[in-house]
Amino acid sequence: MAGREERLAESRRLSQLLIDIANQAKVDFAETVAPFGLPVHLARAILMLDSPSPMGDLADQLACDPSYITGLADKLEDRGLAERLPGEDRRVKLLALTQAGATLRSGLSDAVAENALVLRRLTETERATLAPLLEKLLDIDTR
Amino acid sequence: MAGREERLAESRRLSQLLIDIANQAKVDFAETVAPFGLPVHLARAILMLDSPSPMGDLADQLACDPSYITGLADKLEDRGLAERLPGEDRRVKLLALTQAGATLRSGLSDAVAENALVLRRLTETERATLAPLLEKLLDIDTR
DNA sequence: TATTGTTATACTCTATAACTATA
DNA sequence: TATAGTTATAGAGTATAACAATA
Numbered sequence: 001m002a003g004r005e006e007r008l009a010e011s012r013r014l015s016q017l018l019i020d021i022a023n024q025a026k027v028d029f030a031e032t033v034a035p036f037g038l039p040v041h042l043a044r045a046i047l048m049l050d051s052p053s054p055m056g057d058l059a060d061q062l063a064c065d066p067s068y069i070t071g072l073a074d075k076l077e078d079r080g081l082a083e084r085l086p087g088e089d090r091r092v093k094l095l096a097l098t099q100a101g102a103t104l105r106s107g108l109s110d111a112v113a114e115n116a117l118v119l120r121r122l123t124e125t126e127r128a129t130l131a132p133l134l135e136k137l138l139d140i141d142t143r
Numbered sequence: 144m145a146g147r148e149e150r151l152a153e154s155r156r157l158s159q160l161l162i163d164i165a166n167q168a169k170v171d172f173a174e175t176v177a178p179f180g181l182p183v184h185l186a187r188a189i190l191m192l193d194s195p196s197p198m199g200d201l202a203d204q205l206a207c208d209p210s211y212i213t214g215l216a217d218k219l220e221d222r223g224l225a226e227r228l229p230g231e232d233r234r235v236k237l238l239a240l241t242q243a244g245a246t247l248r249s250g251l252s253d254a255v256a257e258n259a260l261v262l263r264r265l266t267e268t269e270r271a272t273l274a275p276l277l278e279k280l281l282d283i284d285t286r
Numbered sequence: 287t288a289t290t291g292t293t294a295t296a297c298t299c300t301a302t303a304a305c306t307a308t309a
Numbered sequence: 310t311a312t313a314g315t316t317a318t319a320g321a322g323t324a325t326a327a328c329a330a331t332a
Contacts, residue, residue, distance in 0.1 A: 002267065008256040015168060015259045017277040022165030024281065025158060041322080056290065065324050070292055091290040091331045113151040116158045117280050124145065127157060130276050131179040133269055137260050138167065139161060199313060208301050211301085213315055234308045234313045 025117060032115045036108055042079075045072050046105050047112070052085060052096035069095075076101070168260060175258045185222075188215050189248050190255070195228060195239035212238075219244070220230055 002010070033043040048061050055073060059066040071096050076082035081101035085094040097105060113119065118127060145153070145228040157281040191204050198216060216238050219225035224244035228237040240248060256262065263271060 007262065007267075008253060008272060009261045010274075011256040011262040012252070014261040014274060015256070016275065017274070017281060018161075018165055018168055018261070021161060021277060021280050022168075023160060025165075054290085064322095066291065067293080068323060071323095073291095089289090089332075093291065109155070110151060113154040113158070115293080116154045118157040118161070119150065119154040121280050121282065122276065124150075125332080126276055126279070129154060129272065131153075131157060131160070133159065133265065133273050133276075134164060137164050137264050137266065137270070138160060197313080209314065210302080210316080213298060214300095216314095230313090232309075232313080238313065 021117065028115055028117060029112060031110050033108065036104065036111075038104075038108075041074065042075060042081075043108060044099060046075065046081065046097065047109060049082065049095060049097050049101070049105065054087060054092050055084075055095055056092070058095060109129040164260065171258055171260060172255060175254050176251065179247060179254075181247075181251075185215065185218060185224075186251060188219065189224065189240065189244060190252060192225065192238060192240050192244070192248065195237040197230060197235050198227075198238055199235075200237060 018031075030040050033040060036043065038046070044062065045058065048058060053061075055069045056066055058072075058134075059069045062069070073082065073084060075127060076095070077084070081104060082097050083097050086097050087094050094108065118130070170174075172186075173183050176183060179186065181189070187205065188201065191201060196204075198212045199209055201215075202212045205212070214227065216227060216236075219238070223241060224247060225238050226241050227242070228239050230237050261273070265273065
């Protein structure tokens with residue numbers, strides 16, 4: 001068994017790798033999205049709009065304030081990519097992709113997946129090894 | 144061999160896991176650092192100051208503009224954690240931790256490593272499996 | 287009275303451009 | 310002329326607080 005200092009050093013190194021990978025993924029995402037003519041935050045929103053969604057739910061998913069969603073929705077509407085639909089509860093507005101938005105989302109989604117580091121750099125076997133480790137890393141924390 | 148759609152779906156899922164893990168790591172870092180009374184960006188800078196370092200080098204390491212380092216250095220000096228030392232090239236200033244800064248850095252570094260997801264959630268064997276996969280993910284891109 | 291979304295505003299982080307001093 | 314760090318300022322991104330409509 002490795003000593004305390006060795007374990008801590010390895011912990012630091014792995015953490016740094018994870019951070020670097022996430023940063024690289026962010027850069028890749030921006031580069032992948034750029035040809036679609038969308039700012040990153042609009043692209044993220046579009047990818048979440050699999051189906052019409054209450055604006056408040058989007059705020060939860062994007063981990064941002066609801067007031068920020070108002071701005072995103074305005075920009076998506078300006079571009080003709082989404083529209084606000086009335087919800088059953090009349091306080092709620094559903095944000096839904098237009099046909100143009102759905103088409104764009106489809107192309108965007110494939111491009112992002114194809115350019116992902118995990119697909120470009122790892123073999124199928126390696127990905128199968130990686131997946132359970134990442135899932136374990138992300139288990140809900142019960143400290 | 145899996146079909147195209149399956150591969151893309153797996154790519155999306157793994158990418159999302161990596162993003163979620165990085166976000167969790169960011170939250171953990173902030174929580175770990177909070178008791179030390181430091182904003183996150185100052186903590187990151189202190190952790191990089193293993194030895195006295197030209198301010199420009201810090202800008203490279205933190206991937207930010209040199210003008211931003213000026214502000215960080217000011218705040219570290221205000222707190223008595225670092226000081227500017229003259230370099231051999233008299234245009235260069237070396238940022239160096241004070242005794243107080245070095246002591247704080249030591250505690251900070253251990254706390255961050257101990258609280259890291261990779262240490263809390265994975266066994267030694269799992270970490271050994273994960274490391275080479277992460278390294279491969281991060282190889283310099285030569286597209 | 288509580289909740290959804292909107293509006294107007296303010297704040298945080300970081301970069302840009304012009305500057306000083308050295309090289 | 311080029312480089313290291315500084316200064317003042319500006320911009321992007323996001324949150325806060327007060328508000329209107331609805332529950």
